[in-house]
Amino acid sequence: MFDKICYLFILFIVYSVVGYIIEITNCSLREKKLILNRGFFLGPYLPIYGISCLLMGSIIIKYKIDFLTVFVMSAFICTTVEYITSYILEKIFKARWWDYSDHRFNIEGRVCLFNACLFGLGGVIFAYIVNPFVTNILDSFSPFVLRIVSIILFVIFFVDVIITITTLCQVKISTLKFKNKDVTSEITKLIREEIKRKREIKNTFFVRHMLKAFPKIDLKDNTSLAKLKKYVLKKKH
Helix, strand or coil, rough: CCHHHHHHHHHHHHHHHHHHHHHHHHHHHHCCCCCCCEEEEEEECCCCCCCCCCCCHHHHHHHHCHHHHHHHHHHHHHHHHHHHHHHHHHHHHEEECCCCCCCCEEEECEEEEEHHHHHHHHHHHHHHHHHHHHHHHHHCCCHHHHHHHHHHHHHHHHHHHHHHHHHHHHCCCCHCCCCCCCCHHHHHHHHHHHHHHHCHHHHHHHHHHHHCCCCCCECCCHHHHHHHHHHHHHHCC
C-alpha cells in the first residue's frame, strides 16, 4: 500500500512539473517573452495538472481503445478540476485567479470550451504517449528507490505548501473581524504594522510572485491582498 502511494505521489509531482513547463511555454509564446513564474506555489509545479493526470490515469485507462471517449472524458475531468479549483480559491481568498469571461462558451469565467478542447487533446496525448512512457521509466526502478525519491519530493512539496499557506494567512485579513463595512483604514493600519514588524519584504515577495503568476488576477477591493497588490504596483513605479 505504501509503495503504491509513493508511486502515485511521484506521478503527481512529475505531471505537476510537466504542467508547469506547458504553462510557461504557452505564456512565453503568447507574451513573446520568457515567463518563468506560473503557479500558486513557489516551486516549479502546478498541482492542478498532477491531480488531473492522476484522475485521467485511473479513470480513462479502461477506455483507451476508444479515442473519442478518451478525448471527451479528459476534457470533462480537467475542466471539472479547473472549475472546482477556481471556485475554492475564490471562496477562500476572495480573489479570481483567472478569468475566461472574454472567451466564448465559458461558465462563470472559470472554464471555457476552448480550454476544454485543449484538455481533451492533451488527455489523448497523455493516455497514448506520455503516461505509458513515464510509467515505464518508473517501473524500471526498485520500490526502495521510489520510496526514497517520493519521501524527498514530499518533504520539498510539504515545506512549499506550509510556506505558501502561512504567507497567505499573514496577508489575508478577514473583514469579518471589523465592525465597519468600509475597512480600508483599519486594513491599511494593520498592513503598516506588519511592515514595521519586518514582514513587508516577505509579503511583498509573495504578492510579486502572485502578480507574475496570475497577471490578470481579480482581487476584491476589501481584502488585504488587494491592498498589498496596490502597494507593490505603486512601488514598481
